[in-house]
Amino acid sequence: MRILGITGGIGAGKTTVTQMFVRLGADAVDADQISHEIMLPNGSAYFPVVHAFGKNILNADGTIHRKKLADIVFQNEKQLQLLNQITHGCIFEEMQRRIDRSKASLLCLDVPLLFSSDFPIRCDKTLAVIAPENCRxxxxxxxxxxxxxxxxxxxxxxxxxxxxxxxxxxxxxxDGSAEKIWEQVKNVYQIMME
Known part of the structure; x- marks a missing residue:
């Protein structure tokens, strides 16, 4: 199995690109999706996050109000670092479990912080998705x-x-053109499958 790490800034279109690789036959593991799962009430990061940021980040049903948490961490670098310290290990462990279960020839890892975190999973190649800032x-x-x-x-x-x-x-x-993105994805897919 070959592993392609897909990264890029928020709003660049990583999920769109990853889904195109899946349409071509690749398997995918999405770090953001795992991040959501581990912060559910039965998730591995739920209690540490609530302990660190307080019960004021909770909805009435006990789930984490992601917008309230985002408002805290995106306005304070130390709070963002704390959240990352709590969640990254849990995310990486679950990603590795999903990689180990995959039988695909090509596995795409959709990881926003691929280059800016201590990402422990080796990728054969990496792909950056970029987009004009105003679009993002x-x-x-x-x-x-x-x-x-x-x-x-x-x-x-x-x-x-x-x-x-x-x-x-x-x-x-x-840049918003699905046809252009599709052609670029097909080219990278062919290279990865060689």
């Missing part, structure tokens, strides 16, 4: 129901497109 801001505002300022704060805490491009083996530009 609009996508984040729409997806996360946040203000422009909040979207900009999240974006500025991540690597720039230039940094992602310099670190990755491949780069896909997501």
């Amino acid at each position: 801001i609009q996508r984040v505002m729409q997806r996360d129901s946040c203000t422009r300022k909040q979207a900009e704060q999240r974006i500025c805490r991540q690597l720039s497109d230039t940094e992602f491009t310099a670190l990755a083996d491949f780069c896909i530009v997501n």
Whole structure:
């Protein structure tokens, strides 16, 4: 099995690109999805996160209110580091379990912090998804129901497109054209399957 690490800034289109690889026959493991799962009331990070950030981040049903938590961590670097310390180990363990179960020839790991965390899983190649900043801001505002300022704060805490491009083996530009993205994905898929 070959492993392709897919990364990029918030709102760049990593999930869209990953889903295209899946349509071609790859398997996928999504770090953001796992992050959501581990913070559910029965998840491995739930109690440590509630202990660290307080019960004021909870909804009435006891689930973590992700927007309240995001408002805390994206305005304070130390709080973001604390959240990452709590969750990253849990995320990496679950990712490894899913990798071990996969039988696919190509496995895509959708990992936003692939280059900016101590990511312990070896990837054969890496791919950065980049997009114009204004497109990213609009996508984040729409997806996360946040203000422009909040979207900009999240974006500025991540690597720039230039940094992602310099670190990755491949780069896909997501400027909104599904056909162009699809062609780029097919090209990378063919290379990975050689």
